[in-house]
Amino acid sequence: MSNRIYNLLVRRPEIVFWLILGYFVLSVLLRALRSDSLQNDEAEQAFQAQFLLLGYGRQPPFYNWLQIGMAEVFGLSIFTISLLKNLLLLLCCLFYWLAARMLMDDRRLPLVAMLGVLAIPSVTILAQRDLTHATATLCLVSVFLCIFIRTLKQPSLGSYIMLGVTVGIGAITKYNFVIVPLAAALAVLPEPQFRKRLLDVRVLAALCAAAVVALPHLIWAVMHLEAATTGTVEAMREGSSGDPLKDTIRGLISILLSTLEGSLPVIILFGLVFWRDVGAAWRAENAWTRVIGRMIVVCIVLVAVIGIGFGASSIRQKWLSPFLLLLPLYLSLKFAAARTDSGASVARMAPPLMGIVTGFIVYLALSNIIGPFLGKYGKEHIPYRPMLEQVLAQRGEHPAYIITDDLMTAGNTRLHYPTVPVMMPGFDQPIPLVSAERRGPGLLIWPAGGEADALPAPLADLVRANGVAPETVPIAHLDVPYNFSRGGDAMRFGYAWLEQAPQTSR
Known part of the structure; x- marks a missing residue:
């Protein structure tokens, strides 16, 4: 069987398109089947899909807009959340192949470059665990490469405008995307035949196009600078010692280690496939x-x-993923420049690579079943749906709105009851609370853990600010077995019903 696959890929290397498509289809199906509870980024998307805004805190809005569109067309579900992410990764691979094809006459090396994308951990490990905005950024980098290469080879006013639009969309997808076009501009300066493209007057059209697309969000970001930057800066300073020199050294070391972690799998893969031609x-x-x-x-x-x-x-490492995405293309170009015999390259690379990445998504699905036998429970084991069903069954009615101080609870609640408005203290949300008041009571809910019989501080402050004494709110607790629970292991939730909706910020 292995020889038959090898020979088939030698004769028809384009079959890798179907292998990659099958991989992403399987990724969507396994994610939908493995649990009905969300990961962090997925929960954030489910919660924020209620609101069409110019900004969502530390992340630009483009991915949220895509998720809202997906939910409007197909409904909000784990399937549609996973479908959007994997569709963007598939498009990333396809545009990457198109970019490579424009630079190489060899029909196999562009396919090798595309396969190399799957060897990047951010694409097949981190993304399948829990990434959202980063996947859209990877797709936009591939689109940018296509248009950037076309503009250098066959410049036109249309290509410059498309380049600007792509940069604008990339800027409102994830802020670190902007580094890619800036690096591209600096990279072409030493090349006389390309430098003139950078100095072309049509660059002004590209800049205008980028500004038109990105400016509304950038104005929002300036007006909400703390919300747009605080979370990212805090994450970058995580574990900071307070000593500037020491922290700088640690930061540089972390960049080096993250670069190695992200690039070594690609380098090793290319080295094993083309080991005879590495020197050339x-x-x-x-x-x-x-x-x-x-x-x-x-x-x-x-x-x-x-x-x-x-x-x-x-x-x-995930912050470096848009830049490490360039590595497979660079390596493929090096082997193309060396006039490497690529006849069996796809056949040597595709089977082991596709086997490894497919094995990982199967492992993610099986780990939810195996983990409880080892006493390990993760986010996908938390029983949000059974908890909500029990709470609502006890009351005999659905709430007019739900408030929680926990993002995971907010996202999962929104996932399972998408018609009920879900709110969080501190999030500026355009929820029609007056209408919600007329519909019925509200529900406060939170993961209780080992806390005492009291509302969490954010919820207590919220009800107090709206004329309700926290100590008068009747609190109840519910222990619900984990998904795939072993030995009766359960998670505790706290909840309380409010007969009148608090007036949160609009």
Whole structure:
């Protein structure tokens, strides 16, 4: 069987398109089947899908808008949440192949470059665990590469405008995307045949297009600067010692380690497939290898400079993923410049790579079943749906609104009861509370843990600010077995019913 697959891929390497499509379809199906509870980023999307806003805290809004559109068309479910993410990753692979095809005459090496994308941990490990905005950024980087390469090779006013639109969308997808076009501009400067594209007057059209797309959100970000930056800066300073020199060194080391973690799987994969030609590829170069290589270096250097500027002591691998995405293209271009015999390259790379990445998503599904036998429970084991069903069954009616101080609870509640408005203290939400009051009582709910019989502080402050004494609110607790629970292991939730909706910020 293995020889038959090998020979088939040698003759028809384009079959990898179907393998990659099958992988992402399986990813969606397994995510929908493995649990009806959400991960962190998924819960955030489910909660925020209620609101069409210009900004959502520390993340730009483009992914949220896509998620809202998906929910409006297909409904809000784990399937549609996973479908959007995997569709973006599939498009990332396809646009990456298109970009590589524009630079290489060899029909197999662009496919190799596309396969190399799946070797990046952010694409097949971190994303399948729990990433949202980062997946859209990866897709936008691939789209940018396509249009950037086309503009350098065959410039036109249309290509410049499309480039600007892509940069604008990328900027409102994730802020670190902006580093990619900046690095691209710096990377082409030493190349005379490309430098003139950068100095072309049509660049002004690209800048205008980018501004038109990104400016509304950027105005929002300036007006809400603390909300837009605090979370990211705090994450970058996580574990900070307070010593600027020590934290700078730690930050630079974390960049180095994250770069190695993200790039070594790709380098090892290419090394194993093309081991005979590594030396020749090392020496070979052309204008495109230089441009893409410089882009990678400039991106990492800019991240280091920004990290030092913000006092970062920790840079995570997922923050580097848009820049490490350039690596498979760079390596493929190096082997193309060395005139490597690529006849069996796809056949050597695809089976083991697809086996590994498929094995990982199967592992994620099985771990939910195996984990409880080892006494390990994760976010997908938390029984939000059974808890909500029991609470509502006891009352005999649905609430007009739900308030919680926990994002995971907010997202999962919204997932299972998408017609009920869900609110969180401190989140500026355009919920029609007057209408909710007329519909019936509200429900306060939270993960109780080992807390005493009292409302969590954020909920207590909220009801107090709206004329209700927290100590007068009747509190109840409910112990619900975990999903796939073993030995009666359960999680405790606290809840309380309010007969009148508090007037939160609009």
